[in-house]
Amino acid sequence: MNTNRELDYRLYLQRDEEFVRTDVRKEFSRYEAIVSGDVAQVKKNFEEVRKDFFAGKGVLSQNPLRNSIYHLVVSMAVIARMCVEAGLPHSEAYTISDIYIQSADVSKSVDEVIDLIGKAQVDFAERMRKLRKTAGAYSLYVRHAIDYIYDHLHQPLKMEELAKAEGLSPGYFSKLFAKEVGMTVKAYILSVKIRTAANMLENLDYSISDISYSLGFSSQSAFTTAFKQQMGCTPAAYRSRQDYIRMH
Numbered sequence: 347m348n349t350n351r352e353l354d355y356r357l358y359l360q361r362d363e364e365f366v367r368t369d370v371r372k373e374f375s376r377y378e379a380i381v382s383g384d385v386a387q388v389k390k391n392f393e394e395v396r397k398d399f400f401a402g403k404g405v406l407s408q409n410p411l412r413n414s415i416y417h418l419v420v421s422m423a424v425i426a427r428m429c430v431e432a433g434l435p436h437s438e439a440y441t442i443s444d445i446y447i448q449s450a451d452v453s454k455s456v457d458e459v460i461d462l463i464g465k466a467q468v469d470f471a472e473r474m475r476k477l478r479k480t481a482g483a484y485s486l487y488v489r490h491a492i493d494y495i496y497d498h499l500h501q502p503l504k505m506e507e508l509a510k511a512e513g514l515s516p517g518y519f520s521k522l523f524a525k526e527v528g529m530t531v532k533a534y535i536l537s538v539k540i541r542t543a544a545n546m547l548e549n550l551d552y553s554i555s556d557i558s559y560s561l562g563f564s565s566q567s568a569f570t571t572a573f574k575q576q577m578g579c580t581p582a583a584y585r586s587r588q589d590y591i592r593m594h
Contacts, residue, residue: 376395377424377425377428379391380428383473383476383477385468385472392467406420411453413456414456415451418463418466421463421466422447422466423443426442435493435496441496443466487522488522488523488527490512491531494508494511499538499542501562503535508531543561543573546560547584547585547588554570554585557569557581
């Protein structure tokens with residue numbers, strides 16, 4: 347596909363319409379706020395951008411809703427990549443990105459998609475802030491284990507499996523992980539699975555049984571019990587509450 351002729355025409359139209367793209371340095375300074383975990387600044391930046399969201403942005407589709415979805419996809423790709431390079435586990439980053447993209451795919455309005463972009467930026471910023479608080483305290487063994495956990499959430503993971511992957515004895519690895527993370531391997535795996543389930547319940551239309559299966563729980567009842575213990579309500583009640591919040 348030869349794009350030169352189309353490029354010349356588009357650039358001509360942009361000059362004729364006095365269209366000016368957002369300065370790259372300014373755009374990436376907003377991304378840097380996300381990567382640095384500066385949640386307050388991320389919220390402030392988005393409030394500013396939200397006033398005229400499409401100013402300085404190219405038209406990716408003549409369909410307004412599809413255009414906003416495409417911009418969300420581009421944003422998620424850049425944010426996820428930058429956060430991974432800054433230390434966020436790649437499975438976590440790209441799975442969160444997938445969740446927001448899939449939510450945008452079923453959105454009904456441009457405003458809904460734009461709000462998702464803001465929510466995603468804050469979500470990533472909060473994760474990066476937490477990561478920066480704890481990253482220095484984690485040894486290479488524990489960081490590898492955490493990546494392994496996120497990569498295998500669909501499986502019933504065991505501490506012995508993680509210890510073997512790091513070439514450590516189960517006893518030593520168990521003590522090391524608990525000392526650095528502040529909880530046992532089993533408790534950490536469960537907490538990650540429940541947090542992931544909460545995100546899925548809030549942003550996706552998967553059934554509770556599908557979520558239970560996808561996260562490696564032995565049964566839906568086991569999932570419901572574990573979810574209620576950590577979140578204070580059943581998965582069904584949690585989803586209903588989030589739906590109510592979105593509607594009001």
